[in-house]
Amino acid sequence: MSCLSYYKSRFTRFYAERAVAGREAVGRAARRLGLQTPIVIESREELPEEHRNEHTLVAVPTRGNAVDRCPGSRGHVCCNYLTIDLYAGCTLGCSYCIMQSYRNFAPLVVNVETEPIIAAVQTIAAANPGRRIRVGTGQIGDSLQLDPLFELSRELIEAFAAEPRVELELKTKTDFVDHLLNLPRKGNAIIAFSLNPPELVGAEEPETASVERRLAAAERALEAGYRVAFHFDPIIRVAEWQAWYRAVIERLRGFPAERIAWVSLGTVRFTTALRDAVPPRAYMFDEFVPSRDGKLRYLQPERVETYRYVRRVLERAIGRVPVYLCMESPAVWRRVFADRCAFPVGSLFAPLKLPDAQRSSRGPGQKARDPRPSGR
Amino acid sequence: MSSEPWGGNGSTMRSVSELLLSPTDFDLFSESETPDERLLEHGVHAPVLLWARAKDRPVVWGWTLLRRLSALGIGEVATVSVWGDGAEALALALRAEGRAGAYSWDELRRIGAGIRRLGLTRADAQFAELVMGRRGSVLREVERFEALPEVLRTTVRDGMLDLKTAERGAGLRESVLGVFVEGAARLSFSQRRVILGLLYEFCVLGDRPAGEVIGYMRTAFADPDPPAALRALRFPRLSELERRFGEIRDRNLSGSGVELQPPPGFEGSAFQVRFGFETRAQLLKRLEALQKLESRCDELFELL
Numbered sequence A: 001m002s003c004l005s006y007y008k009s010r011f012t013r014f015y016a017e018r019a020v021a022g023r024e025a026v027g028r029a030a031r032r033l034g035l036q037t038p039i040v041i042e043s044r045e046e047l048p049e050e051h052r053n054e055h056t057l058v059a060v061p062t063r064g065n066a067v068d069r070c071p072g073s074r075g076h077v078c079c080n081y082l083t084i085d086l087y088a089g090c091t092l093g094c095s096y097c098i099m100q101s102y103r104n105f106a107p108l109v110v111n112v113e114t115e116p117i118i119a120a121v122q123t124i125a126a127a128n129p130g131r132r133i134r135v136g137t138g139q140i141g142d143s144l145q146l147d148p149l150f151e152l153s154r155e156l157i158e159a160f161a162a163e164p165r166v167e168l169e170l171k172t173k174t175d176f177v178d179h180l181l182n183l184p185r186k187g188n189a190i191i192a193f194s195l196n197p198p199e200l201v202g203a204e205e206p207e208t209a210s211v212e213r214r215l216a217a218a219e220r221a222l223e224a225g226y227r228v229a230f231h232f233d234p235i236i237r238v239a240e241w242q243a244w245y246r247a248v249i250e251r252l253r254g255f256p257a258e259r260i261a262w263v264s265l266g267t268v269r270f271t272t273a274l275r276d277a278v279p280p281r282a283y284m285f286d287e288f289v290p291s292r293d294g295k296l297r298y299l300q301p302e303r304v305e306t307y308r309y310v311r312r313v314l315e316r317a318i319g320r321v322p323v324y325l326c327m328e329s330p331a332v333w334r335r336v337f338a339d340r341c342a343f344p345v346g347s348l349f350a351p352l353k354l355p356d357a358q359r360s361s362r363g364p365g366q367k368a369r370d371p372r373p374s375g376r
Numbered sequence B: 001m002s003s004e005p006w007g008g009n010g011s012t013m014r015s016v017s018e019l020l021l022s023p024t025d026f027d028l029f030s031e032s033e034t035p036d037e038r039l040l041e042h043g044v045h046a047p048v049l050l051w052a053r054a055k056d057r058p059v060v061w062g063w064t065l066l067r068r069l070s071a072l073g074i075g076e077v078a079t080v081s082v083w084g085d086g087a088e089a090l091a092l093a094l095r096a097e098g099r100a101g102a103y104s105w106d107e108l109r110r111i112g113a114g115i116r117r118l119g120l121t122r123a124d125a126q127f128a129e130l131v132m133g134r135r136g137s138v139l140r141e142v143e144r145f146e147a148l149p150e151v152l153r154t155t156v157r158d159g160m161l162d163l164k165t166a167e168r169g170a171g172l173r174e175s176v177l178g179v180f181v182e183g184a185a186r187l188s189f190s191q192r193r194v195i196l197g198l199l200y201e202f203c204v205l206g207d208r209p210a211g212e213v214i215g216y217m218r219t220a221f222a223d224p225d226p227p228a229a230l231r232a233l234r235f236p237r238l239s240e241l242e243r244r245f246g247e248i249r250d251r252n253l254s255g256s257g258v259e260l261q262p263p264p265g266f267e268g269s270a271f272q273v274r275f276g277f278e279t280r281a282q283l284l285k286r287l288e289a290l291q292k293l294e295s296r297c298d299e300l301f302e303l304l
Helices: A003-010 A024-032 A115-127 A152-160 A198-204 A211-224 A241-250 A272-277 A300-318 A330-336 B037-041 B063-071 B086-097 B105-117 B121-132 B138-146 B150-157 B163-171 B174-184 B189-206 B210-221 B226-234 B236-253 B280-295 B297-301
Strands: A013-017 A039-041 A056-060 A108-111 A133-136 A166-172 A190-194 A227-235 A260-267 A288-290 A296-298 A323-325 B012-015 B048-051 B059-061 B076-082 B259-261 B272-274
Touching: A013 A024, A024 A056, A115 A133, A115 A152, A152 A166, A166 A227, A190 A211, A198 A211, A198 A241, A211 A227, A227 A241, A227 A300, A241 A300, A260 A300, A296 A300, A300 A323, A300 A330, A323 A330, B048 B086, B059 B063, B059 B086, B063 B076, B076 B086, B086 B105, B086 B121, B105 B121, B105 B138, B105 B150, B121 B138, B138 B150, B138 B163, B150 B163, B150 B174, B163 B189, B174 B189, B174 B210, B189 B210, B189 B226, B210 B226, B226 B236, B236 B259, B236 B280, B236 B297, B280 B297
Parallel strands: A013 A039, A013 A056, A056 A108, A133 A166, A166 A190, A190 A227, A227 A260, A260 A323, B048 B076
Antiparallel strands: A288 A296, B012 B076, B048 B059, B259 B272
């Protein structure tokens, strides 16, 4: 994907709420879209019905909590990740995307007001001395799909550069990293790439960058001084899954383990509402069982087998790097990490103190339970 | 509603045979109930409704009654004229019929056709409560029914399947549906729903050849519990876990009075045992069985 031509063909309308219409990031995005100014509205509710689609961008101020806890998943282990809703929505078209079943506003919404976010993260860091603060912008949108237009990640990276305990993660399925490479101060920012075998990317992630391009972008990020992370999530157990995942993991062989912040693993999971809402996909009709959070997951022994396999192949390819499981049950954690816990969970799984303003209704999915292996 | 929908002039006796020759735009109901023959002979029945606003004064409601009276040789019938517009006339006919939610699919199709014929498509939603006993669109309901393959329309018409379940089967090959309908007659309504849902998943899952799916169905239909048999074929790995669990349980605990349960869906880490006892001997028997299980419990944990 070539950034600017991509944006011009993808997005045909740009609205900005009056409160943020004059901000630098809005003007920058408008110019790059070939517009003089965005269409100014009082509130996104004003958007005409015919423009409420994914060809429309809307710039808005921060509303509600600037930083929140990852909602986690009931009955599953929470890793105390914090989320920033910088970019809400995405047009990458992944077939498994849970947002298809619950997001009721199609335009892509960009929170261009970064000051409250920065202040909130700094407050959390101050309230948790000695703790690592893992925070990311890729929860309800792709961290970098729109970032070359708005350059909001730059503002966050520069603001957090002075606080080494803050690990800002920018998670993407694009290769849009070049606008971040020359920042003089990168702090502990981490550029993370979701990975799947090329065969699955082609079939299930139609608008994303190819694996080759993502890995080339990861190399550029690494050379520029960032740490990188990789997310194998969702892992889909097609017939050839072992060979396919082994092949994509082999491509990580050149990445130095000490520069990989973490690797997360998660097998595909979804609600029946999602399965009913999207065109039928064969992989969604594999054998699944309902988990404690109501989502369908592969049978537990198969998930354990999958994670063990991927972890083993990872270790052979890149050595020992921190590996964690996303939205998995304590039972699966124990079985996968029966030998040792690869991720330093002791410090991470104790809940962070969030100031009142950040104590939202979306508390962690469950009380953090230490998933480290217990004797049997 | 107009100010005088019933004409305000009571009923008028008219010739049954002449009324049967009037326009049939409102001849929509084929399963209307009519009073007992003796009552009809004494003129005890609701009056036939005529639409006074239309030129030919068509019968709005009472077609079945008229045919019945004609068959009994009764020459005259009480009628009442109604004045409203087409939508009001149809609403009156539906109120007079009073079978919301109980119309047959053939009647629904005729009602849908009547709505179109009378130019009332925009008023469709206002008939939903009177026709289906719930909100919605009569025309959409009819369209959904008509979009089904003939074999599924028949199953819905015969009450073997509900419309929503039948729609899941609409993408299945006719040969598959044929075998389904053949075997489904012996099943309960809920069993049919389960089976059609599983068949749908089989086909979406892997574009299985029709012959393979038919083979699954025949296997299931030959089983005393067809939905369970088909489920085992649809979820072979889960079924295998269940089978292995049952084998371990029976081998170690059979006859011991101890119940053993895996976590639901084999998701989690804890098995549960339950037992009761009334005597020391019973307790000893249960504990010995559990001890035997303990010595082999690795087999159980391998299932999780």
